[in-house]
Amino acid sequence: MATSSNYWEDLRKQARQLENELDLKLVSFSKLCTSYRSSYSSGHDQQARDSRSESFGPFQDNMLVSMTSEVEQLLTKLSVFNDKMAEYTNSPGALSHNAALMHTLQRHRDILQDYTHEFHKTKSNFLSLREREDLLGSVHRDIESYKSSTVVNNRRTELFMKEHEHLRNSNSLIDNAISIAMATKENITFQRGMLKSIQTRVTTLANRFPAINGLIQKINLRKRRDSLILGGVIGICAILLLLYTFH
Numbered sequence: 001m002a003t004s005s006n007y008w009e010d011l012r013k014q015a016r017q018l019e020n021e022l023d024l025k026l027v028s029f030s031k032l033c034t035s036y037r038s039s040y041s042s043g044h045d046q047q048a049r050d051s052r053s054e055s056f057g058p059f060q061d062n063m064l065v066s067m068t069s070e071v072e073q074l075l076t077k078l079s080v081f082n083d084k085m086a087e088y089t090n091s092p093g094a095l096s097h098n099a100a101l102m103h104t105l106q107r108h109r110d111i112l113q114d115y116t117h118e119f120h121k122t123k124s125n126f127l128s129l130r131e132r133e134d135l136l137g138s139v140h141r142d143i144e145s146y147k148s149s150t151v152v153n154n155r156r157t158e159l160f161m162k163e164h165e166h167l168r169n170s171n172s173l174i175d176n177a178i179s180i181a182m183a184t185k186e187n188i189t190f191q192r193g194m195l196k197s198i199q200t201r202v203t204t205l206a207n208r209f210p211a212i213n214g215l216i217q218k219i220n221l222r223k224r225r226d227s228l229i230l231g232g233v234i235g236i237c238a239i240l241l242l243l244y245t246f247h
Contacts, residue, residue, distance in 0.1 A: 007088065008085070008088055008101070011081055011084055011085050011088065012085070012104065012108075014081055015078060015081045015082065015085065015108050018074055018077055018078040018081065019078065019108075019111055019112075019115070021074055022071065022074045022075065022078065022115050023115075025067065025070055025071050025074060026071065026115060026118055026119060026122070028067060029067050029068070029071060029119070029122060029123075030118075030122050032063065032064060032067065033064075033122055033123075033125065033126040064126075068123065071119050072119075075112070075115065075116055075119065078108075078112050078115075079112060081108075082105065082108050082109055082112055085101075085104075085105050085108065086105055088101070089101045089102055089105055170245055170246065173241075173244075173245040174245055177238070177241050177242070177245065181238065184234060188230075195223065199220075
């Protein structure tokens with residue numbers, strides 16, 4: 001009987017030790033999750049959230065994973081000892097004290113249930129908060145990416161519009177240059193017709209008056225020279241106009 005009683009007390013002692021360890025671990029686990037929740041609640045803008053994310057980085061994540069594993073292991077061990085105490089209450093040597101033993105066992109089971117519920121509740125709240133933060137961060141990054149791409153697209157559109165305006169102005173200048181050239185061509189053609197008419201009359205007079213033939217040749221030479229000079233001037237003006245247009 002003494003041996004059985006000592007076995008029961010050893011089970012209770014180890015169960016109470018695990019419960020004390022679980023209580024400390026759950027307090028630390030709750031503080032860790034609360035610190036994350038507090039920093040999240042204070043992060044009203046993206047910069048604050050980014051700063052908090054850097055502070056709650058891989059080190060805290062590893063600590064959270066490690067603490068979660070430790071709590072789960074302690075809960076498993078405590079459940080094993082509760083099962084051992086339940087087996088002991090059904091043993092023949094414990095029947096005389098069965099009521100007291102069952103009361104004690106129920107207390108340990110209630111403590112295990114409370115700790116298990118508290119752990120899962122804290123863990124669930126933390127995971128929900130983490131998922132919410134990840135979702136908000138993802139949405140914010142998508143918005144910032146969209147804004148950035150919109151700014152770039154607006155800038156490109158503005159550049160395209162400026163280039164289009166420049167090309168339209170260039171086309172207008174080219175049209176003006178072509179109009180001037182066509183008018184000049186028509187004027188030169190008209191003057192050429194007049195000169196031919198005058199030349200025909202002068203040739204007729206020269207045939208009638210041979211003395212005037214030398215004078216007519218000089219006039220023809222000067223006319224050719226003037227035509228060359230006029231053509232050169234017009235060509236230079238056209239080149240300068242085109243250079244100015246495409247500059």
